[in-house]
Amino acid sequence: MILYLKHVDIEGPETIAPFFEKHGYATKVLELYNGDILPQKFDDIDAVVCLGGPMNVYEEDKYPFLKDENIFIQRVLENKIPFLGICLGSQLLAKAAGGKVTRSPVEEIGWRTVQLTDEGGKDALLKNLPAELVVYQWHGDTFSIPPNGICLVNGLDCPRQALKVGSVAYGFQFHIEITDKSIHEWSDEYFKDSPSLLREKKDMMLKEYTKYKMLFKKEAETIYSNFLNLLQSQ
Numbered sequence: 001m002i003l004y005l006k007h008v009d010i011e012g013p014e015t016i017a018p019f020f021e022k023h024g025y026a027t028k029v030l031e032l033y034n035g036d037i038l039p040q041k042f043d044d045i046d047a048v049v050c051l052g053g054p055m056n057v058y059e060e061d062k063y064p065f066l067k068d069e070n071i072f073i074q075r076v077l078e079n080k081i082p083f084l085g086i087c088l089g090s091q092l093l094a095k096a097a098g099g100k101v102t103r104s105p106v107e108e109i110g111w112r113t114v115q116l117t118d119e120g121g122k123d124a125l126l127k128n129l130p131a132e133l134v135v136y137q138w139h140g141d142t143f144s145i146p147p148n149g150i151c152l153v154n155g156l157d158c159p160r161q162a163l164k165v166g167s168v169a170y171g172f173q174f175h176i177e178i179t180d181k182s183i184h185e186w187s188d189e190y191f192k193d194s195p196s197l198l199r200e201k202k203d204m205m206l207k208e209y210t211k212y213k214m215l216f217k218k219e220a221e222t223i224y225s226n227f228l229n230l231l232q233s234q
Contacts, residue, residue: 001026003045005069007033007053007088010185014177015217016049016084019224025231032065038072046231047082048073050089052175054190056141057091057101070096076169082231083169087139090163090171094143097165101143106157108137109201111208114161114174120152125170125226133219134212135161135174136205138186142173168230176220180209 002025004013009031017027025046030036033053039045050073060066073096076083085093091101114133120126133153142158145151146165153162153172161173175182187202209216 001028001044001046003039003048004029005038005048005050005089006031007051007055007063009033010189011052011182013049013051014179014182015220016177016224019221020228023228032069033063035065038068042076042079042081045081046234047084047227048076050083050085050092051177052087052089052138055088057088057095066092077166080166080168082227082234083165083171084227085169085171086177087173087175090173091141091143093165093169093171094146094149094163097146097149097169099144099146099149099163101141104140104142104158107140108155108158110137110205111135111212112137112155112157112174114153114155116153117151119150119164120162123152123164124230125164125223126152127226128222129219134215135172135176135219136178136183136209136216137174138190139173143171168234170227176223180206183209 002020006012006029021027055063057066069092073092077097083093095101112135114135116126116131121131143160145160145163149163149165151160152164155161163171183205191201
């Protein structure tokens with residue numbers, strides 16, 4: 001079973017869940033913002049996928065579930081359960097492993113290019129990917145690399161775009177799971193206080209999604225396939 005940790009209603013597993021369901025893995029989604037309880041045992045969990053959200057990892061007073069989630073991710077690392085963190089999920093991974101999460105030098109929203117590091121080019125999760133990736137960003141924070149981690153991907157404006165902790169835990173600051181539906185819903189929600197920005201930015205991002213869709217889908221499915229290989233080798 002793949003366990004998905006969800007932090008807000010509009011940021012779900014999108015293209016990740018259908019891929020793994022197609023390969024025989026059951027899906028369980030925990031809506032932490034709705035009070036779903038994290039499991040105490042890992043007996044039936046093949047992997048944990050920690051999704052995005054608008055909150056910050058250090059807002060535990062405002063979002064109390066983040067405290068329990070931090071402890072849960074530490075236990076995932078201790079038990080060597082394959083882990084994939086997306087955006088907020090990557091920051092939670094870094095924090096749980098002893099890294100720091102701070103404001104990014106640049107708030108990134110929209111399409112960007114990022115580059116694999118030397119370590120990233122050798123890592124099994126990024127196998128068969130080009131040295132430069134087209135990715136979708138929506139974040140204002142960034143993470144440091146924890147003591148047991150390595151940086152796999154760098155960005156121009158915001159370095160440290162992907163990390164690996166131990167042997168089976170990964171985090172991507174960018175989103176690999178989105179569709180045009182995601183762009184619509186996130187723009188409508190997160191730009192709702194700025195209608196002019198909503199119209200301009202949303203239209204531009206959707207236009208670029210059409211341009212990058214096939215390449216983006218291919219890159220995402222390569223990562224999913226590599227993560228599947230990791231699961232099957234456990």
